[in-house]
Amino acid sequence: MKALEVSGLKKSFGGVVAVDNISFSVEHLSIIGPNGAGKTTLLKTITGIIKPLKGTIEFEGVSIEGLKPERIVKHGITMVPEGRRVFPHLSVKENLELGAYAINNSRLEAELFDLVLSTFPRLGERIKQLAGTLSGGEQQMLAIGRALMGNPKLLLLDEPSMGLSPIVTKEIFSLIDSINREKGISMILVEQNAHIATEHSHITFVLENGRIVLTGTSAEMKNNPRVIEAYLGV
Amino acid sequence: MAANFALKELKTKTAAVLYDVGNDYSKGLAEFFKSTLEKGKGNALGYTMVYGVLRLINFAYGDIFMIGAFIGRYLISYFSLPMHAVFLIAMISTALVGYGIEKIAYKPLRGAPKISLLITAVGVSLFLECFLSLNALFTPNYIAFKRPFEIISYDFSLFTITNIQLIIFVITFSSLFLLYILIYKTKHGKAMRAVSYDRELSSLMGINIDWIISFTFIVGGAFAGLGGVLYGIAYPQINVFMGIMPGIKSFIAAVLGGIGIIHGAVIGGLLIGISEVFVSAFLSSTFRDGLIFIILFIVLLLKPGGIFGKWIEKV
Ligand SMILES: Nc1ncnc2c1ncn2[C@@H]1O[C@H](COP(=O)(O)OP(=O)(O)OP(=O)(O)O)[C@@H](O)[C@H]1O
Ligand SMILES: [Mg+2]
Numbered sequence: 001m002k003a004l005e006v007s008g009l010k011k012s013f014g015g016v017v018a019v020d021n022i023s024f025s026v027e028h029l030s031i032i033g034p035n036g037a038g039k040t041t042l043l044k045t046i047t048g049i050i051k052p053l054k055g056t057i058e059f060e061g062v063s064i065e066g067l068k069p070e071r072i073v074k075h076g077i078t079m080v081p082e083g084r085r086v087f088p089h090l091s092v093k094e095n096l097e098l099g100a101y102a103i104n105n106s107r108l109e110a111e112l113f114d115l116v117l118s119t120f121p122r123l124g125e126r127i128k129q130l131a132g133t134l135s136g137g138e139q140q141m142l143a144i145g146r147a148l149m150g151n152p153k154l155l156l157l158d159e160p161s162m163g164l165s166p167i168v169t170k171e172i173f174s175l176i177d178s179i180n181r182e183k184g185i186s187m188i189l190v191e192q193n194a195h196i197a198t199e200h201s202h203i204t205f206v207l208e209n210g211r212i213v214l215t216g217t218s219a220e221m222k223n224n225p226r227v228i229e230a231y232l233g234v
Numbered sequence: 235m236a237a238n239f240a241l242k243e244l245k246t247k248t249a250a251v252l253y254d255v256g257n258d259y260s261k262g263l264a265e266f267f268k269s270t271l272e273k274g275k276g277n278a279l280g281y282t283m284v285y286g287v288l289r290l291i292n293f294a295y296g297d298i299f300m301i302g303a304f305i306g307r308y309l310i311s312y313f314s315l316p317m318h319a320v321f322l323i324a325m326i327s328t329a330l331v332g333y334g335i336e337k338i339a340y341k342p343l344r345g346a347p348k349i350s351l352l353i354t355a356v357g358v359s360l361f362l363e364c365f366l367s368l369n370a371l372f373t374p375n376y377i378a379f380k381r382p383f384e385i386i387s388y389d390f391s392l393f394t395i396t397n398i399q400l401i402i403f404v405i406t407f408s409s410l411f412l413l414y415i416l417i418y419k420t421k422h423g424k425a426m427r428a429v430s431y432d433r434e435l436s437s438l439m440g441i442n443i444d445w446i447i448s449f450t451f452i453v454g455g456a457f458a459g460l461g462g463v464l465y466g467i468a469y470p471q472i473n474v475f476m477g478i479m480p481g482i483k484s485f486i487a488a489v490l491g492g493i494g495i496i497h498g499a500v501i502g503g504l505l506i507g508i509s510e511v512f513v514s515a516f517l518s519s520t521f522r523d524g525l526i527f528i529i530l531f532i533v534l535l536l537k538p539g540g541i542f543g544k545w546i547e548k549v
Contacts, residue, residue, distance in 0.1 A: 049434055073440035085435050087428050098428055101421070102440025150440065 003027070003154055003186045004046070004077075009055030009065075011038075011045055019045065020210035022055070026154065028180070030189040030201035030218065032231050038210040039190045040082050043156045046188075047079050048072040059154070073102045076153035080160055082190075084139040086146070088132025092123055095131050095142055099149030108151065116145040119175055137168035144172065148179065154186045161193055169193075173200055194231035198222040206231070293359040294335055296481020298455050301362070302328045302462025303472045304372050307379045317382055324463045325456040332455020336448055344444075359481075367474040376473045379466035402464055409457060410500055416453070426450060479523065486530045492540030501541065 004026040011019040018041040031039050044050040046057060048069040057065040059075050078099070087095050096116060100109045117124040120141045126134060131142055140160060147155055157176070161169040177200060180187060191197035198204050198218040205215035206227065214226060221227050305324045309315050315323070339358045343350055367374040387396040417423040428436040429446045437443050465480070466472050484499075487506050491498025506526055513525045533540065 047438060049437070068442075069434075069437040070440045070442050073438065079438055081435065081438065085432065087431050087435070089431060090424070090427060094424055094427075097421075098424060098436075098439045098441075101425065146439075 003060055004188075005056075005058040006046070007056050009042070009045060009057065010053045011041055011050060012053060017210050019052075022207075022210070022212060024205065024212065024215075026186055026188055028187055028202040030191060030197035030204045031207055032191055032194045032197045032204065032227075033207035034230075037207040039207055040158055041210075042207070043079060043158050043188065043190060046072075046156065047077060070102070073150055076151065077156065078147040078150035078152040078154075079156040080140075080143045080147045080158060082158040083162065084136060084143055086131040086134070086139050086142050088130065090131055091128055092131055092134070092142060093127045095146050096123070096149050099146035100151075103149075103151060109149070112149050112151055116148050119148070119179060120145050137164050137172070140164060140168075140172060141175075144176070152185055154188070157187065157189045159190055159192060161191065161196055169196065176200065194222075194227060198227075292335075292454070293355040293481065294339075294362060295454070295458055295484070296477030296479075297359050297362040297366075298328050298331055298335075298458040298477070299462040299465070299480060300472070300474060300477035301331055301366070302459030303379065303466040303476065304366075304377075304462075304474075305459070306463035306466050307377065307472060310382050311380050314382075320382075321460060321463055324459045328459025328462070329452045329456040332451040332458070333448055335455075336451040341444070341447075363474050363477075372474050374474060376471050379470040379472050381467055381470055398468055402468065405460065405464060406500075409460065410497075413453075413457070414497070422446070422449065483526055486526050486533075489540055490529060490533050492543030495540070495542045498540055498542040 006025070007023040009019055009022045010017070018038040020038075022042065031042070033039055041050060045052050045065075048064070048067050048071070052065055055065065056063060059072075059077060062075065064072050064075055064077075087098065090098070096113060097109075100112060103109050103112075117127075122138055123142055123145055126138065131139065134142060144157070144160065147157075160172060160176070164172070173196060176187075179185065187201070189197060189201055194204075198221050201218045203215070204218045204221040204227075205212050206221075207213070214221070214224065216224065222232075302324045305327050306320050309320045309323055335358055339354050340351065343354060366372045381398075383397070385396050385398060387394050388400075415423075417426060425436065425439075425441045425446050426449075428439065428441060429443055433443050436446075461480070462477075465476070483506060484503065487502035488499045489502070490505060491500070491502030506529065509525055509529065510522050513519075513521050537543070
């Protein structure tokens, strides 16, 4: 059984159907699609920020749809939200501690803290600094580190490369890969950049107008003519 | 000195001191300091906290302060409880009032536009004042607050200080210290600061937003109640509308210091107190209450973040 099973998920805002009858299961998934395709809405529905209209979400065999976000976090699902959202007026350390808010185990928290700092040494150098004063790339590292502090079994990443230079993007993704290798965390990666998406996942699907229009292994999708035309560009 | 401690006399006295010692700076400052301490700084503290977390100007705050004063008064006159029990029970009661107000009036509006919250806050405040002024309840009259102890004043060569001023001083600074610890050193405090910036993001951290908001109202209510009892001890005349001016003043104190910043609220309160004493002394005490609004305008024009406010842009 896969960790996350989504079936028949639907969400609309007024007349706009953002997510339409979506089903999938997750191991190592990436989602690509144009602006407004419903990618963020899908992730927000999984984390409980948005309540689905229809459909079910099961995590490790337990139904989680309709739960509040703070309950879903406790099941081991954490998210790196779109747009580098950190708490700017809190220090780097406090941001990381908030990531472990739901963990009531100081030993585990200390281990995770060490793991995050060894993964992102730059955060260690800036541990007392206010998060709002970090560079964009550093803030993204902080947002990822914060999500790891929740000891996730499933990590949701919403466009982690947005607005970052190619070098920083590469750096961040090699870190994400090594985290995956070492901790075996399942992941859903939402990306505009189809190169990155197919490179760092096993399965890729294309979302358009709230529907899954294409799906396959990432290696297949990289060579799929429609994906090449629409998302890989020439 | 068993003199009446009415606000006016205090001001005259302070003003007299000011004129007498004209250039004796240290003495003047000591006087300012103690007279400003009597304004129930606890109130500004709670205010800045509730505003900090909710971005809501809780107009009912001054009314919780008033309820605290009345509860303190009843506990003293009817049950002759010792002072620490009076403080404790009054604080617990006003904490519950704060919690109740949030549950009944604000929680149903979670996610509603700011203006709806503001209007509700005004409504809650008016409701409490009018409802509690029923004759069966607190009545609309001024009621004497029986001070449970005599005023003793201690003479130092530089200044004199009364036991009441000492009590207020000690309680204000210990409250300040406790709030500081709560907000900057505890897990709850961290959650409060997170919620104040971004609720959705906070909930993704596993923070129970509803509880943090309730908790803020509970703590804010407790400190308002504490302020109310202190007020009753300092100025032994209370009535249902007594919370209005202190409410506005503590809000302005909080804005002046930088809203949401604990030491900002205290410094802001001190500055307002000092300016009031100056205005009463050198101009006229009728300008006193107008002054704070002038201060508010100036702050909002020149430094809307307040003295200690760092305005961080949302990314
Ligand atoms: N809270 C909301 N209220 C109304 N409409 C919304 C809301 N959130 C999303 N939508 C709409 O739902 C659709 C999907 O939005 P979503 O944010 O999921 O897109 P996306 O795939 O993440 O796009 P992008 O790549 O630009 O981030 C859009 O048409 C958007 O306008
Ligand atoms: Mg999006």
